[in-house]
Amino acid sequence: MQLKQEQGPITKRIPEFPDYEVTKGGAVISHKNPSKPRRLKARLNPTGGQLVTLTDADRNSKACLVHRLVAEAFVPIPKELADRTFAELFVRFKSGTDPYYRNLFWSDRLGPQRSFTPVSDEKAIEMRELHNQGFTVAALIAKFGCSDSYIRDILKGRRKAGATE
Numbered sequence: 778m779q780l781k782q783e784q785g786p787i788t789k790r791i792p793e794f795p796d797y798e799v800t801k802g803g804a805v806i807s808h809k810n811p812s813k814p815r816r817l818k819a820r821l822n823p824t825g826g827q828l829v830t831l832t833d834a835d836r837n838s839k840a841c842l843v844h845r846l847v848a849e850a851f852v853p854i855p856k857e858l859a860d861r862t863f864a865e866l867f868v869r870f871k872s873g874t875d876p877y878y879r880n881l882f883w884s885d886r887l888g889p890q891r892s893f894t895p896v897s898d899e900k901a902i903e904m905r906e907l908h909n910q911g912f913t914v915a916a917l918i919a920k921f922g923c924s925d926s927y928i929r930d931i932l933k934g935r936r937k938a939g940a941t942e
Contacts, residue, residue: 791805793839794833795834800847803843803878817829826874829843829846844868847876847881851878854866858883858885868884869884872914896931904932
């Protein structure tokens with residue numbers, strides 16, 4: 778079995794912070810000492826995302842979400858969101874909180890991940906069956922238009938379906 782080679786650069790400079798670069802896997806590398814680059818240690822924020830503190834040329838520090846840095850560098854914005862600025866968009870995880878670029882996607886504030894859509898008992902059963910067949914939570918979000926937490930509650934049996942449609 779041959780593994781498919783990934784295209785494009787593995788690292789990219791962070792535009793606001795020229796002494797740093799980010800990898801597709803979520804590592805942030807400091808080049809403040811050009812002869813000895815070092816990987817920054819990320820800390821966890823309360824929601825499980827990783828944070829690093831970066832310093833710009835004027836010595837101003839800023840805490841940055843690693844998955845946001847990865848998305849801005851490697852994840853293209855979909856056509857339906859192309860008219861938005863980075864400030865108007867959110868970066869979402871397909872599963873877990875791994876900042877690897879293939880686990881990230883762009884969303885706006887009104888995306889289906891943030892809405893509450895109760896489903897019928899039949900759809901809740903279908904959701905569980907599809908998940909048992911290997912559908913990811915991200916695929917179920919796309920199919921049913923429910924929030925991540927709502928789907929996970931249904932899958933874990935913590936929530937009954939809700940109002941019928």
